[in-house]
Amino acid sequence: MPLNTSPRHTILQLQELRKYFPVTHGLLRKERAEVKAVDDISFSIMRGETLGLVGESGCGKTTVGRCILRQYRPTGGRILFDKEDITHLPPKKLRKIRRRMTLIFQDPYGSLNPRMSAGNIVGEPLRIHKMCTTRGEYRDRIEQLFRMVGLDSGMINRFPHEFSGGQRQRIGVARALACEPCLIVCDEPISALDVSIQAQIINLLEDLKEKVEGLSYLFIAHDLSVVRHVSDRIAVMYLGRIVEMTDSQTLYENPLHPYTRALLSAIPIADPFIEENRETILLKGEVPSPLNPPRGCPFHPRCFMAAPECSRLTPELREIDYGHHVACLRV
């Protein structure tokens, strides 16, 4: 049950996470302003759950992922991983955490070292974390990982350029799985792949969840139909904030935040008969610059439901229904 909120099942918890990037100018790099890439984000991921994080480019979803992996040092808030506060963990201690929390990248071309064989790429985490004691054990584990992601173990000695895009992404998945992590952050794992290959990787990620007990995903993507397919719960982000969070069925059937409603209606469904009767909500204008976000609700200049108070008050994320959180004054 994805909505189980008992703390012993929580693998990851974010509390009011903030990440501000300084904007500097001049020779002395004087700070001129700051970009609030992530502003006050709280959510948790249960063991075995997939949380989808969706939003348009620049909304801060990747920054959230990087803060969780502590590639960025958060400006504020707390990150609890398996009940341990990792917000300010020093680099030495982080290494231990990173064994249990890994990443799948968007670009299957740029994320694999072209000079390393596929086997060495997959085995690198095993070597770094000294997971295998003998050479034989190391080889067996790599072969096992190759089979797990649907690659032929005869391909271990090949180099990345000998693989197709989909196969490269499988190598990336195998590398992420190598140290038996309990959380994998998937940052746009399929958006660089061909349409007919995307489904292969989605199915692989889903199959792995069945094979590896207790594996959780944070699935970051811009495509809501993909996110809805793989996620148990979805958080929708806009300009550094979560505007709506609920289970993926409710999000589609009963979206409450006007941005979610517009986002859903903007995505065409591959069925002309459904499309004929669908209403589309066209938003005004474009996403404002995070350098100079609007006052009050960040969405109000484009909102079709905006009231005068929306430009003054910043809405908090409230629980409207059981497990259904919305940040809107008008809901």
Added chain:
Amino acid sequence: MPNILTVENLSTHFKTEAGVVKAVDDVSFHIGEKEIVGIVGESGCGKSVSLLSVLQLVKAPGEIVGGEILFGGKDLLQYPVNGREMRSIRGGRISMIFQEPMTSLNPVLTIGRQLGEMLRLHLGMTEKEARKRSVELLNMVGVPGAGARLDDYPHQFSGGMCQRVMIAMAISCSPEILFADEPTTALDVTTQAQLLKLMKDMVAELGMSLVLVTHNLGLVARYAQRIYVMYAGRIVESGSTREIFKNPRHPYTVGLLRSIPRLDAVKGEKLLPIEGLPPNLIDMPNTCAFLPRCTHRIKECHKNPRPPLFQADGQHFYRCYLEEKCH
């Protein structure tokens, strides 16, 4: 609906060191007046090269090796690539929008200069007239503060705004056909919805035809009246949008439809991916290009050369030996 563009048996090959790549292989299609036509396929299936061939914009080592492109009663392939006729057609009577709005604009020239260039070259306007018309065009495509933004450079515009400028440019000479090659792939979904609505309105307002090239089946379902499905340089299925989505006949079309996650899908439904990879287009065998990935193949597929065009009914055609529907 009379056809304004008819392409017959077009073949465009790229001669590489490894062999001949048949990027477009015996492709025929037609575009009706005021029609929105979708060309769907994965990357490398030849959908962009088909459109570039119509405008004779294929660069070496690519070469149009055969076919006819009938537009306005003339075969465009009879005109020299850089002749006066082709130049007046490109941008004037058929214009094109590309995928990357940021890289399709010249970064060192102002938007006004680039928009004005079209108007001065094709319509013979003076500098002053072109400027006035440019403001009108930018207003039409919804660029706020058009007058002031003419002197801005492309980097001062967002991706969505750049694409609006591209649309303004494309419609500036009231073309008869607009080619849009993955016009919104690089943009966010809400911007995508805005821009496609804009293009659809422009088609209705100016009486143009629109060819929408995309890999996104949702987009063609929403906007196109007719669809061509391309695979490995060939058109494998064509017909009205409703017909193709209701009764897809080619296993590739069926596979595509089943492999994409749908927003309205029931939770827990598995996707059925198409196994294998799109083929390498060098030295393809003369059998059906989809054969190695096809789960419905029959004996005839291995024996016979690539399937001819079969008629399902009316305007619905497909290239497959299967006699029954593959469900």
